[in-house]
Amino acid sequence: MFKTLYSCPLTITRHENGPLHESRRLYLEHLAKEGASRSMLLRASGVMYRAAVRMNLDESSPVEQTAVAAAAKEWANRRDGNPNRRSAAPAEREFLQITCDWLRFAGRLQPRQTRVQHQSTIEAFCLYLEKERGLASASIQSTGIHLKNFFKTIPKRDLNKITTAVVEDFLRQKREAGCTRDGLCSLIYALRGFFNYGERQGWTKPGIGSQLYGPRKYREEQLPQGPSWADVQRLLATTETDRKVDIRDRAVLLLFAVYGLRAGEVERIRVEDIDWERKTLTIPRTKQRQARVCPLIDSLADAMARYIRGARPATQYPELFLRFRAPHRPFRHGGMYRIVRRRLDHLGISCPRPGPHGLRHACATHLLAQGFTLTEIGGHLGHHTYTATSVYAKVDMPTLRAVADLDLGGLV
Numbered sequence: 001m002f003k004t005l006y007s008c009p010l011t012i013t014r015h016e017n018g019p020l021h022e023s024r025r026l027y028l029e030h031l032a033k034e035g036a037s038r039s040m041l042l043r044a045s046g047v048m049y050r051a052a053v054r055m056n057l058d059e060s061s062p063v064e065q066t067a068v069a070a071a072a073k074e075w076a077n078r079r080d081g082n083p084n085r086r087s088a089a090p091a092e093r094e095f096l097q098i099t100c101d102w103l104r105f106a107g108r109l110q111p112r113q114t115r116v117q118h119q120s121t122i123e124a125f126c127l128y129l130e131k132e133r134g135l136a137s138a139s140i141q142s143t144g145i146h147l148k149n150f151f152k153t154i155p156k157r158d159l160n161k162i163t164t165a166v167v168e169d170f171l172r173q174k175r176e177a178g179c180t181r182d183g184l185c186s187l188i189y190a191l192r193g194f195f196n197y198g199e200r201q202g203w204t205k206p207g208i209g210s211q212l213y214g215p216r217k218y219r220e221e222q223l224p225q226g227p228s229w230a231d232v233q234r235l236l237a238t239t240e241t242d243r244k245v246d247i248r249d250r251a252v253l254l255l256f257a258v259y260g261l262r263a264g265e266v267e268r269i270r271v272e273d274i275d276w277e278r279k280t281l282t283i284p285r286t287k288q289r290q291a292r293v294c295p296l297i298d299s300l301a302d303a304m305a306r307y308i309r310g311a312r313p314a315t316q317y318p319e320l321f322l323r324f325r326a327p328h329r330p331f332r333h334g335g336m337y338r339i340v341r342r343r344l345d346h347l348g349i350s351c352p353r354p355g356p357h358g359l360r361h362a363c364a365t366h367l368l369a370q371g372f373t374l375t376e377i378g379g380h381l382g383h384h385t386y387t388a389t390s391v392y393a394k395v396d397m398p399t400l401r402a403v404a405d406l407d408l409g410g411l412v
Contacts, residue, residue, distance in 0.1 A: 001028045005041055015045065019052040020059065027102045035313045036326030047098040050075060063103050064110045072096040101327075116151045118159055121203060125194050138264070138333055146190035159203050164211050167191060171212075185214040225352035226361030227344065229369075232257050235343055244311040245324060249339055251303040252321060256340065256359035259294060260381045263336040263356040270318040274304060283382075292382055 002015040002025065015021065027048065028041055036044070055071050057063065076092035103109035116122075126144050129135045135143075153173070154166055174184060192212045198204035227235070236257065239250035255261045255269075265283050273282040279296040296304075304320070313322050319330035337355040344354045351358055360381065367377050 001025045001032075002045070005038070005045055015049055018049055020048075020057055023106050024048045024052070024102070027105050030105060031326045034315070034327035040326055043094065044098050044102070047095055048102050051095065051099040051102075060108070062108050062110045065100060065112045068099050068103070068109075069096055072099070116148050117156050118151055119148075121159060121198070122147045122151070122194075125197055128197060129193075136264070141333070142186065143190040143193070146187050147194055150187075150191060159198065160205060162204060162208070164205075164208050167195075167208060167212065181215045181217060185217060188212050188214040226358035226363075226365065227349050227351045227354075229362060229366045231344075231347070231349045231351075232359065232362050232366075234347055235349070238343055238347065247303075247307050247311040248321060248324070249343070251300065251307050252336065252339060253343075253359070254300045254303055256336075256356045257363055258297070258300065260360045260363035261356075262360065264333075266321065266336055266356070267319070267331045269320045271308065271320050272318065273320070276301075276305075 002012050002021075005028075006012050006015070015024070018024075024045065028045055031041055031044060051057070051068070051071060054075060055063070055067065072092045072095035075095050076088040100109055122144060125147070126140050129140050129143060130137075150167075150170055153170055154162070171184065171188065174187065179187070192209045195204050195209035195212070199206050199209060236250065236253055239246040239253060241247075252266060255266050256263075261283065268284050269281070270284070273284060274296070275282070279301065281294045281296045281300075283292040283294060308320075312320075313324065313328035315322060315328045317328070317330055322328045322330060323335065340356050340359060341354050344351070353361060364377050364381060367380065372380075
């Protein structure tokens with residue numbers, strides 16, 4: 001592998017005789033099988049060699065992720081660095097990601113030890129949310145983060161000695177720190193569920209969960225927070241190139257902006273969900289836990305066909321959209337957001353929701369401006385109740401003006 005990548009004999013000798021040469025070679029071969037480009041293999045080879053040398057890695061000892069992070073920071077900010085090289089942040093991120101991926105492949109990476117007090121209890125509650133409540137993984141992850149933050153902040157004490165006053169003092173600190181009403185509601189929802197469950201299990205004092213109330217929230221108090229349709233068209237125009245990443249992102253953005261899909265729905269679409277003969281697209285595992293079949297419009301069909309034929313990496317994963325950085329895997333939570341956010345920032349487009357859900361709002365607002373009813377828009381977005389779509393009534397300016405112009409006679 002090293003003789004294939006490098007032409008200089010001294011460089012080949014350095015890599016072949018360097019520490020952990022066999023482990024580095026196996027990982028490079030793995031990346032090559034996954035479709036990594038030559039430039040990616042060269043970057044990975046260089047980073048792994050530097051990590052093995054600078055961290056003084058041996059043949060078998062486990063490596064903590066915190067140690068890799070410290071080495072990455074040291075490498076990116078080294079005094080003997082070339083002043084013309086990239087800024088420190090991208091170099092640190094590249095060192096950390098490649099080294100962690102390599103050590104994880106070798107089975108030697110130990111994740112960060114972020115255990116807090118009552119960690120096992122938090123894990124038991126999250127398992128209950130998954131197995132018995134059936135919550136989505138993102139919701140369970142968010143709940144776990146809230147609970148860890150709570151137990152890291154409060155003084156250490158037994159679980160059955162935590163009182164309502166302790167929880168209220170924690171919430172007061174959050175309010176004073178500027179936590180929004182939505183953030184407080186999410187936090188209190190997690191704490192209430194945990195203490196109610198803990199009360200049933202005999203872990204906590206009774207009555208704590210029932211005394212936790214969030215700030216008042218008003219239904220539909222905010223306007224839809226997506227970009228304008230003109231900005232959406234500018235966004236789609238940036239993908240009209242022959243670059244593989246643009247070919248993939250065009251299909252992704254069409255699903256957000258034209259179909260109004262959620263990020264998780266797009267992540268879970270498989271190649272087999274496309275019926276080319278009937279021109280339909282099946283959206284698996286929607287928010288309502290059931291599949292939804294949509295017609296496949298020509299522009300999206302062309303974008304998907306072009307992506308599958310000429311840009312999609314050849315892997316065994318059934319998911320349609322894969323990341324281009326080897327190893328080619330389906331997108332994880334947050335990957336779709338970064339696609340949209342990066343392109344909006346590049347165009348200088350600013351909106352309160354600069355992600356997939358913002359494009360979903362833009363889709364609904366555009367349909368309303370075209371004369372579609374709220375019932376039709378709700379069906380397009382996959383809403384099961386009218387109230388979920390009624391927020392868009394506030395941006396229906398023609399109808400609101402018509403209501404304002406009504407002559408009520410002597411009624412007022």
